[in-house]
Amino acid sequence: MMRATNPIVLLSWPIAMILSPEGLALQGQLAGIHADRFVLPLIAAAAIHGIHIATAPRSCAAGRHPRRLEAFFTSLLSLSVLPGVAVCLATATLVTSGFVFNEIFAFWFPNFGFAALLLFTLLTLNIAGRNAASAAQILFTATALTGLAVLTLAGAFGQPPDMPAKSMDSPPLSPKGVGLFAIALLGYSLLRHAVPDPAGRRARAYMGIALTAGFMIVWSWNTIALTYVTPSRLADTTIPHILAARSIMGPPGRIIMGIVVISGSLAVVNLMFQAVARMLADMAKGNLIPSVTGVTSSRPWLLICALAGLTGLLMATGFAGSDWLDVSLRAGLILWVVGIGLDHLPPLLSRSYRHARRGVPAAADLALTVGMTALGIVLVMEDETPGMLVRALLALVAIAAVLTTVGLIAVRRRPYNRHRKPSYCEEGVLQ
Numbered sequence: 456m457m458r459a460t461n462p463i464v465l466l467s468w469p470i471a472m473i474l475s476p477e478g479l480a481l482q483g484q485l486a487g488i489h490a491d492r493f494v495l496p497l498i499a500a501a502a503i504h505g506i507h508i509a510t511a512p513r514s515c516a517a518g519r520h521p522r523r524l525e526a527f528f529t530s531l532l533s534l535s536v537l538p539g540v541a542v543c544l545a546t547a548t549l550v551t552s553g554f555v556f557n558e559i560f561a562f563w564f565p566n567f568g569f570a571a572l573l574l575f576t577l578l579t580l581n582i583a584g585r586n587a588a589s590a591a592q593i594l595f596t597a598t599a600l601t602g603l604a605v606l607t608l609a610g611a612f613g614q615p616p617d618m619p620a621k622s623m624d625s626p627p628l629s630p631k632g633v634g635l636f637a638i639a640l641l642g643y644s645l646l647r648h649a650v651p652d653p654a655g656r657r658a659r660a661y662m663g664i665a666l667t668a669g670f671m672i673v674w675s676w677n678t679i680a681l682t683y684v685t686p687s688r689l690a691d692t693t694i695p696h697i698l699a700a701r702s703i704m705g706p707p708g709r710i711i712m713g714i715v716v717i718s719g720s721l722a723v724v725n726l727m728f729q730a731v732a733r734m735l736a737d738m739a740k741g742n743l744i745p746s747v748t749g750v751t752s753s754r755p756w757l758l759i760c761a762l763a764g765l766t767g768l769l770m771a772t773g774f775a776g777s778d779w780l781d782v783s784l785r786a787g788l789i790l791w792v793v794g795i796g797l798d799h800l801p802p803l804l805s806r807s808y809r810h811a812r813r814g815v816p817a818a819a820d821l822a823l824t825v826g827m828t829a830l831g832i833v834l835v836m837e838d839e840t841p842g843m844l845v846r847a848l849l850a851l852v853a854i855a856a857v858l859t860t861v862g863l864i865a866v867r868r869r870p871y872n873r874h875r876k877p878s879y880c881e882e883g884v885l886q
Contacts, residue, residue: 462661464589465649467596468730469665471722472642473672474599474715476551476696477544477784478723481639483695486677489632490686494674496632501670503633503826504640507795508662510819525801527859530743532794535855537734538762540787541727543780545766548720549573550775555697559713567770573721574770578763581728582756588729595722602715603676610679610703618685631837634830638788640669644795645726648733679703724766732758744862779847782840786847789831796827 472478486493553570580591643665650658680689680699689695700712732755739746774780799820838844 461589463593465646465661466665466668467592467722468645468649468726469642469669470600470672471592471596471719471726472645473639473669474596474603474719475544475723476548476555476716476720478639479676479696479716479719480693481635482673482677483680483689483699484692485632485635485639486681487684487686487689487691487695489627491681492627493632493677493681495628497636497670497673499628499633500636500640501666503637503823504643504666504795505663506819507798507823507827508643508659508666510823511659511798523863526741526743526863528801529741530738530859530862531852531855532797533734533738533743534858535852536787536791536794537727537731539783539851539854540791541731541762542765542769543784543787545574545724545727545762546769546775547780547784548723549766550770552717552720555713555716559709567775570770570775571767573717574724574763574767577721577725577728578759580725581759585729588725592722592725592729595718595725599715599718599722600672602711602718603672606700606703606708606711606715607676607679609708610683610699613703615682616702630830630833634792634834636673637792637827637830638834639673640666641788641791642669644791645730648730648737728759728762731762738862742866743859745865778840778843782843783847783851785834785838786844786851789834789844790848790851792834793828793831796824796831799823 473482485496489496549570550567552573553566553568556569557564557566577591581588643662646658646661646665650661676696680695683702684695684699688698692698696716697709697712700708700715702708704711735744735758736755738744769775769780802820803817803824835841835844835848
C-alpha cells in the first residue's frame with residue numbers, strides 16, 4: 456500500500472485515536488479519578504512520549520547479533536500488538552456506536568445491525584481504494600473533532616452548575632495514572648507506518664505535532680467536563696463524555712456527542728484497517744513476512760476483508776459482550792506501551808547500533824526501556840482482573856510468536872545474508 460503524504464491525512468490518524476469512544480471514556484474516567492490534578496499524569500505521559508519521539512532509533516547498523524534474532528524481535532513486537540488491538544478496538548467501538556445510535560437517534564434500530572452496517576461501509580470504502588479510505592478518514596475525524604470543539608466552546612462560554620467543592624485526596628501523580636494516560640496518547644506512533652522515512656526528521660515532526668494536538672484535546676475537553684460534572688460521577692461511569700455533553704448543552708449536547716461517538720468509531724476503525732495494512736506491507740518489504748498481493752498492493756483487499764471478517768465474527772458470536780473483549784484490548788494496549796520501551800533495547804545491546812546513534816545518550820534508551828516496561832507491569836498488577844489480563848497477554852504473544860516463526864520460515868530468511876538491508880528501523884517498529 457502506498458504511504459499517505461497529505462499532512463491532513465497524517466494528522467487525522469492520531470486524532471482519531473483520541474476521539475474514539477474508548478479513548479474518550481478512558482480520558483473522562485482518569486479525569487474523574489484525579490480531579491483537577493489530572494493534568495499532572497497527563498503531562499508526565501506526554502513527556503515520556505516526547506522523549507521517545509526525540510530519541511527513537513534513526514538508523515540500523517549491522518551489529519553483531521544474528522539478523523534472524525533481530526528479525527524475530529522486530530516481527531514479534533509488531534504482530535503482538537496492532538492486529539489484535541485493531542480487531543478488538545473495531546469490535547468494541549462499532550458495538551458502542553450501535554448502542555449510542557439506538558439510545559439517542561433510533562431506539563427501534565437493532566444495535567448490532569447498525570454496527571454491522573458501519574462495518575460494511577468501512578469495508579466498502581477500503582476496497583474502493585486508498586484515496587477513498589483517506590478521504591473518508593478526513594471526513595470522519597473532522598466531524599468528530601468539530602462536534603467535540605462545539606461542546607468544549609459551549610462549556611467554556613456557558614454557565615457551569617454549582618457543584619460541591621472538589622476533594623483534594625485524589626492521587627496527584629500515580630504510576631497507574633501515567634500509564635493509562637500514556638495509552639490515551641498512543642496514536643501518534645502509528646505515523647511510522649504512514650510516512651516514507653519512519654525514523655527521519657519529517658516523521659518526528661509529524662509525531663511531535665500529533666502528540667501536542669492530542670494533549671491539547673485531552674486537556675481542554677476534560678477540563679471543561681470537570682466544571683460541569685463532579686469527579687466522582689466521571690470516575691464511576693463508563694460514559695463520562697456523554698454525561699459531560701448532556702450537562703453542558705442538555706439534549707442537544709447529547710445528540711452532538713452521539714455524532715462524535717459514531718464519527719469517532721468510523722475514524723478509528725478505518726484508521727486501524729489502514730495501519731495494519733501498511734504495517735504488514737512494511738514487514739513484507741523488509742522480508743519479515745511473505746510478499747503476497749493481499750499485503751503489498753495498494754489495494755489490500757484480502758487483508759481488509761480478513762480484518763472486517765474477524766470483527767464481524769466477534770460481534771456475531773457474542774464476544775463483544777464478553778469481558779474477554781475488554782481484557783484483550785487492554786492487553787494489546789499494554790503491549791503497545793511496553794513496545795515503545797523495547798524499541799530502545801537494541802542500541803543498548805549493540806555497539807555498532809549505538810555508534811549509529813551519536814548524540815543520543817545511553818541513559819535515555821535505558822530510562823525509556825525500563826520505564827515503559829515498568830509502566831506496563833504496574834498496569835497489569837493494578838488491573839481489576841490481573842489473572843485474565845496475564846492470560847490475554849500470553850495468548851497475544853504466543854500467537855504472534857507462531858506467526859513470526861512461520862513468516863520468517865516462509866521467506867527463508869538467512870541470518871548472515873549480507874546483501875539484504877535490515878528492516879528494524881528502516882521500516883519502523885510498531886510502538
